[in-house]
Amino acid sequence: MSTFSGLNTAYTGLVAARQGLNVVGQNIANANTEGYTRQRVGISSTGPVAQTGLFSGSVRAGQGVAVDSIARLGDLHLDARVRSSAAAAGYASVRSETLSALEDILQEPGENGISAKLQQFWAGWQDVANQPGEPAPAGVLLEQTAVFTAQLAHGYSEIESRWTEVRADADAMAADLNGAAAQVADLNARIRTTLAAGGSVNELLDKRSTLTAGIAALAGGTVRQNTDGTVDVLIGGNALVSGDSFRPTQVSGARKMDDGTVQLEWSGPSAGPITLDGGKLAGVFSVLAPAGNGNGGAVAEAAARFNDFALQLAAQVNDLHSQGAAADGSTGHDFFAVGDPQRAAATLSVVPRSAAEIAAGKPGAGTLDGSVADRIAQIGTARTSHLDPAAGSPDTLWSGVVTGFGVAARAARQSASLTGLANISAVNQQLANASVDLDEENVNLLSFQHAYQGAARVMTAVDEMLDTLINRTGLVGR
Numbered sequence: 001m002s003t004f005s006g007l008n009t010a011y012t013g014l015v016a017a018r019q020g021l022n023v024v025g026q027n028i029a030n031a032n033t034e035g036y037t038r039q040r041v042g043i044s045s046t047g048p049v050a051q052t053g054l055f056s057g058s059v060r061a062g063q064g065v066a067v068d069s070i071a072r073l074g075d076l077h078l079d080a081r082v083r084s085s086a087a088a089a090g091y092a093s094v095r096s097e098t099l100s101a102l103e104d105i106l107q108e109p110g111e112n113g114i115s116a117k118l119q120q121f122w123a124g125w126q127d128v129a130n131q132p133g134e135p136a137p138a139g140v141l142l143e144q145t146a147v148f149t150a151q152l153a154h155g156y157s158e159i160e161s162r163w164t165e166v167r168a169d170a171d172a173m174a175a176d177l178n179g180a181a182a183q184v185a186d187l188n189a190r191i192r193t194t195l196a197a198g199g200s201v202n203e204l205l206d207k208r209s210t211l212t213a214g215i216a217a218l219a220g221g222t223v224r225q226n227t228d229g230t231v232d233v234l235i236g237g238n239a240l241v242s243g244d245s246f247r248p249t250q251v252s253g254a255r256k257m258d259d260g261t262v263q264l265e266w267s268g269p270s271a272g273p274i275t276l277d278g279g280k281l282a283g284v285f286s287v288l289a290p291a292g293n294g295n296g297g298a299v300a301e302a303a304a305r306f307n308d309f310a311l312q313l314a315a316q317v318n319d320l321h322s323q324g325a326a327a328d329g330s331t332g333h334d335f336f337a338v339g340d341p342q343r344a345a346a347t348l349s350v351v352p353r354s355a356a357e358i359a360a361g362k363p364g365a366g367t368l369d370g371s372v373a374d375r376i377a378q379i380g381t382a383r384t385s386h387l388d389p390a391a392g393s394p395d396t397l398w399s400g401v402v403t404g405f406g407v408a409a410r411a412a413r414q415s416a417s418l419t420g421l422a423n424i425s426a427v428n429q430q431l432a433n434a435s436v437d438l439d440e441e442n443v444n445l446l447s448f449q450h451a452y453q454g455a456a457r458v459m460t461a462v463d464e465m466l467d468t469l470i471n472r473t474g475l476v477g478r
Helices: 002-029 076-106 114-130 135-196 202-219 280-288 298-321 341-347 371-381 394-434 438-472
Strands: 039-046 064-072 222-225 231-235 238-242 249-253 262-266 336-338 348-350
Touching: 002 039, 002 064, 002 438, 064 202, 076 135, 076 202, 076 222, 076 280, 076 298, 076 394, 114 135, 114 371, 114 394, 135 202, 135 231, 135 238, 135 249, 135 262, 135 280, 135 298, 135 341, 135 348, 202 222, 202 231, 202 280, 262 280, 280 298, 298 336, 298 341, 298 348, 298 371, 298 394, 336 341, 341 348, 371 394
Parallel strands: none
Antiparallel strands: 039 064, 222 231, 231 238, 249 262, 336 348
8 A cells, every 4th residue: 555655645746746837837928917926836745644454554654745726926015005106196197297288388488488478568569659650560569469369369278178188088087997897896706706616816816906906096996805805996985896796987077177077976876976085087186176266176277377367467458558549539448358258368359450549648648649558568567566556467477377387387297206106116016026037937947847857756666666566576486
C-alpha cells in the first residue's frame, strides 16, 4: 500500500505544479491587460492517513499536496482609495476644464479682448470731442462700437454654447453610469452563482472592480461588500446597485442656461433627486447651476457678469448722451439699446446710425461743442460710476470679471492637478500590489517547471518499484 501511496503523492505534485504553471501563464498573458489583478495558486500539504493494523507503520509520510485556491491578490483598502480619489479627481477635472474654457472666451489680455475694444471705444469718443462736427471721427466711433458690441455678443454666445455642451455631457455621463451599473448587477449575479458552484471568479472580480472605479469617477459611488460575493454600489447614500439589480438614473431640469437648475434623479415611479458627493457629474451640476450673486454655477455666473457689464456700460453712456444734442438740436437720445435685459450682453446695440445722430455737445452750444463726448470719454478713466458712487465704472467692472475668472480658473486647475496626482498615487499603489511582475512570474515559472519535472521523476521511480514488485518478485534464482 505504501508504494501505491507514493504514486498518488507524486501525482498530486504533478497536479499542483501544472496548476501553478497555468496560473503563471494566465498572469503573463494578462501582463498588459488593464484592470487585471495577478493571481497565485494556494497549495497546502496533505497529511498522512491514520492507519491501524498489522502493516501500519509507526511513522508515515504525508499524502502529497492539495490545491486549495487560486487567490486574487487585490486589496480592498487600496481599491477603495482609488475610488475615492477618482471621485475627487473627476469633480475637479470638470470644473477645471469648464473654467479654463470660460477664461479662453474672454481672450484677456490681448488685442482681441474686450478690454482693448473698450479702450478703442473711449478713444473714439475722445476723437469726437476733439473734432466736433466732423463726420470722420464719428463714423469711426460708430464702426468701432459695432465691432465692440458684436464681440461682446459673441462672447456671451460662446458662454451659452459652453453651457449647452456641458448639459449634453451630463446626459452622456448619466447613460454611462446606467450602463456601468447594469454591468455590475450582471456580474454580481454571475459571481454569486459561480461561487456557489465552487468556481473561480477572479476575472469577474477584476471586471467589476474596474466598473465600480468608473462609477466612482462619474458619481462618487462607494462600494459595500456582501457575504455572498456581491457588492452594493451607493451614490448619495442610496443603492445604485443592490445585488443583481440596479436603479437607473436620469438628468432632469433645464435645457437652456436661463431655464433653472439641472440635477440627477432616479428614473421611474420612485423618482427623486440624488445628492452627489463627488465625481464628474457633481462637477457638471456645480458649473451648470443658475447664477446666484456670485455663488452660482460658473457658466451662469460668467453670463451674469457679461450682462452686468453691458447694462452698466449702457446706463452710464446713455445718461450722458441723453443730455447732449444731436445735429438737429434734439435731445434725450440713447446711444445704446438693450433688447433683452436678461441677455443684455447679447442684445446690446448702437442706436445712432449716422454722425448726425450722435449727441456730442450741449443743447444750444452749436455743432462745434464736444463737451458731452468728452464727458463720455472720461468714463473710461473713472473708477466709479457717476450714477452710483458705490458702483464701478465699466472698465472697473470688466477688470473685475477678468481677474475673478482668472483666479477661479487658476484655483480650479491647481485643484485638478492635486486631485489628479492623488488619484495617480492611489492607482500606482494599487498597481504595485496587484499588477503582474514579469520577472517574478518567470521565477515562478521555473519553480513550477522544476517541481513538475521532479514529481514526474518520482512517479517514474515509483513505477519502476511497482514493476519490480509486481513482475519480478519470486524470479530470483530461477
